[in-house]
Amino acid sequence: MFTIRVNGEDHTVDVPADKPLLWVLREDLKLTGSKYGCGQALCGACTVHVDDQPTRSCVMPISAAEGHNITTVEAIDQQQIGRLVQQAWQELNVPQCGYCQSGQVMAATALLTENRSPSDRDIDEAMSGNICRCGTYARIRKAIHKIADEQL
Amino acid sequence: MSTSGFTRRQFLRVSALAGGGLLVACGGGGGGGGGSNPNNPQPPGNGGPSDAEQFTVSEFMRIGSDGRIHILVGASEIGQGALTSMPMIVAEELDADWDLVTAEHSPVAARFNNPYFGGLLQFTVASATTRGYFDNQRQVGAAVRQMLVNAAAERWQVSADSLRTERGVVYDDLNGRSASYGELAESAANQPVPSNPPLKDPASYRIIGQSKQRKDAAEKVNGTHLYGIDVDIPDMLTAVIARPPRFFGQALSVDSNAAMAVPGVREVHTIPSGVAVVADDYWSAEKGRQALEVSWNELLAGRTDSNDTRDEYSFKLNLPGVPIRVDGLVPVAQLAAAENRSADYFFPFQAHAAMEPLNVTVDYTGSKADIWTGSQSPTLDKTFASLILGLLPNQITFHTMSSGGGFGRRGNPLADYVRDACHVAKASQKPVKVMWTREDDMKGGYYRPAAAVRVGASMDNQGNITAWTHRAVTQDVTASLYAEELLDTLAEGQLPPFKELTDLETGMPYDIDNVLMDAHLTLKPQMPSLWMRSVNKFTDVFAQETFIDDIAVSYSRDPYQYRRGMLASKPRLLAVLDAAAQAANWGSTGGGRSQGIAVLNHWMSYVAQVVELSVSDDKVITLHRIVSAIDVGTAINPDLVVAQVESAVIFALTSVFYGEIELQDGVVQQSNFDDYKMLRMFQVPQIDTVVLPSNESPGGVGELGVPALGPALANAIFAATGEKIRELPLKNLGYTLAEQHPA
Ligand code: FES
Ligand code: FES
Secondary structure, X not given: OEEEEEOOEEEEEOOOOOOEHHHHHHHHOOOOOOOOOOOOOOOOOOEEEEOOXXXXXXXXXXXXXXXXXXXXXXXXXXXXXXXXXXXXXXHOOOOOOOOOHXXXXXXXXXXXXXXXXXXHHHHHHHHOOOXXXXXXXXXXXXXXXXXXXXXX | OOOOOOOHHHOOOOOOHHHHHHHHHOOOOOOOOOOOOOOOOOOOOOOOOOHHHXXXXXXXXXXXXXXXXXXXXXXXXXXXXXXXXXXXXXXXXXXXXXXXXXXXXXXXXXXXXXXXXXXXXXXXXXXXXXHHHHHHHHHHHHHHHHHHHHHHHHHHOOOHHHOEEEOOEEEEOOOOEEEEHHHHHHHHOOOOOOOOOOOOOHHHOOOOOOOOOOOOHHHHHOOOOXXXXXXXXXXXXXXXXXXXXXXXXXEEEEEOXXXXXXXXXXXXXXXXXXXXXXXXXXXXXXXXHHHOEEEEEOOOOOOOOHHHHHHHHHHHOOOOOEEEEEEOOHHHHHHHOOEEEEEEEEEXXXXXXXXXXXXXXXXXXXXXXEEEEEOOOHHHHHHHHHHHHOOOHHHEEEEEEEOOOOOOOOOOOOOHHHHHHHHHHHXXXXXXXXXXXXXXXXXXXXXEOOEEEEEEEEEOOOOOEEEEEEEEEEEOOOHHHHHOOHHHHOOOXXXXXXXXXXXXXXXXOOOOOEEEEEEEXXXXXXXXXXXXXXXXXXXXXXXXXXXXXXXXXXXXOOHHHHHHHOOOOOHHHHHHHHHHHHHOOOOOOOOOOEEEEEEEEEOXXXXXXXXXXXXXXXXXXXXXXXXXXXXOOOOOOHHHHHHHHHHHHHHHHHHHHOOOEOEEOOEEOOOOOOOOOOOOHHHOOEEEEXXXXXXXXXXXXXXXXXXXXXXXXXXXXHHHHOXXXXXXXXXXXXXXXXXXXXX
């Protein structure tokens, strides 16, 4: 039994200690916004915030998630910057297939929360762990700059 | 997208008459004929046309009494925006209020087939969605608009000709009256369906040509958009499949004791393609698979080896192939030429690696089934499912989910992953989701096939090309279709025209009098290959366009001007070439930067691309800028067209720098994104796209930006270093990509 705090609520789940947080979120808590892309911390599709830090949930065992505050894309609109990211993403038609975008939104929200006027280099560093096979990178960069320039 | 809460009574039931009628107009035969197809029953008593008229009447869209319009889309959403652009076309002719329009995937039914494929299939490949459905979507919108106008005319007792429509409202300007579509919907349903409704003049479009926001954008940024992998049904189990190390190996003996001992593992089933471990959840299934012991019979397994394939193809380049295009007299021109030269190219297998790994959920009860999956080929998927499950097509409900990327992999006419899942469901008799891990997906075959190309040119002493030869050696990705008697499984008994998909004609566009193009299509039943975004154009255009630069430079011609000189008879190609060169400031770069250019006309669209880069002594490439100029005819949603080109540029850069699946004695060497790399944010340069205005028929967009990018890049490297790039990927030639953004 493990108790984790997700989006402000405690959940107790009966799963093996090595089951990754990603699959607990998706299968046990039915929060399917976080996606599986590689299972090896290589793509960022599963990015959630653990104590506000962007984290690859596919390689974090549930046992390591206990006692931390976990935020998923489903609740990122509770944060002002999360909302701005979601709005800018829509305005600029960022998503294509959209599969990577939960992770992109989580990574971008963490970046802008930390750094309200990121340089291109900052964006490279914060966002290069997130693969987009549809190639939406240029729009993601533009959206981050737009939020920083106009709204923060 | 969400399904609306309409009840059936409120709806205008609108015909798919235009869909059925279009098949006839296309000369595709009576594929849409309604009465005989159990999958497409003729709804009784709604005043539709008779069977004899060769079209069906069924639900295609719904107009609620609140004016909301819900449109069913026969094409698959794979990221290209089908669920936005298709409804835009309907809404345009309907004069709908775009804000009130929603859309979702249609059921799998003949009335939603793409006319492009002879009206035989729902098949989202070949950049054929807009091209295929455009006329039909317009006709449906126009017909329904006319019915709404007729309903208003009847209500007000005026002539329909005196009424006009705008944003979901019918206006009677003379008498100062108006009525919304919602108010008119019910009575409009009783109007006869007009057979030939007038279509708009493009000059009066108010939705087509506008850069509308994607209808699915909100759901795709808040985590609520559902993909196949997100499907969750009551009592569902999750399965993963242990597959043989080599393609088409068979499980000989299975020791499932250790696997069954893993908590959560419920069942182990041997299926044709491997051994399925079925468990309560993914994690248990995966651990069960790791504990499984299988010995494989590999007598009939594939032994394809990348190096052997290269040797075989290199040898075949010396032998004449099947002629594809013969203009003039190449041998005579070669004899008369001042110079003949040729070059050989080689390209590896590549994996599609869509972001969402393959997955299928099947709920099979013995007498019916529901299937959920992201698919580019739902008609054939459903056909195979019915064969495996022993059900009639009308006993299967196929739910086409949004795909987390496709690139051709989800358009496998052999339906490999749907068949696997149906075998598992049949064995298990319980609702089951079959999951592919990234490694399963990467090693799962159906790759872009390896290819070799030899191009040759003959020049007069001015460097003008008098003859051109092009020989391709590659695998026939459709051969297996015929082998598996897919033919018999289609009710119509004929395969749709796959010509364009397998068309090895590169569209070599230059004004050259003598042309000989031939090809060897190899059959490798043990090596599953498939089309991948832009298919053979990726390889053939690479060879053609780099060889043009090879010649131009050796005769001291500017590559852009050299192409111009050979495109006088191709005004649309010339226009994109000029537009790209202009936007990229062709020829006026400094600071050690070099440019390369390439062109392509295919899918009824035109593209020219310029890559600007610099190369360090140790072969580190810095990409500075990529410019694309395109003419796609009528651009339904220009911003989504630009997005597709941006996407294609990144896709092509990944393919050109990294894309390689290696096989050693039949075993795939790559497994995940660490050894099958993708372009990442830090490597992405400035990307600019110029869309030339046009009212021509819409052309294909999704693949357009891929094939010319590689040669434009290689030409820039050639300009910078003098190195002629004759094989891909560039990583094998020692090139790496620099970081783009200084601190
Ligand atoms: S799924 Fe976690 S990083 Fe790819
Ligand atoms: S939008 Fe498709 S992978 Fe990023």
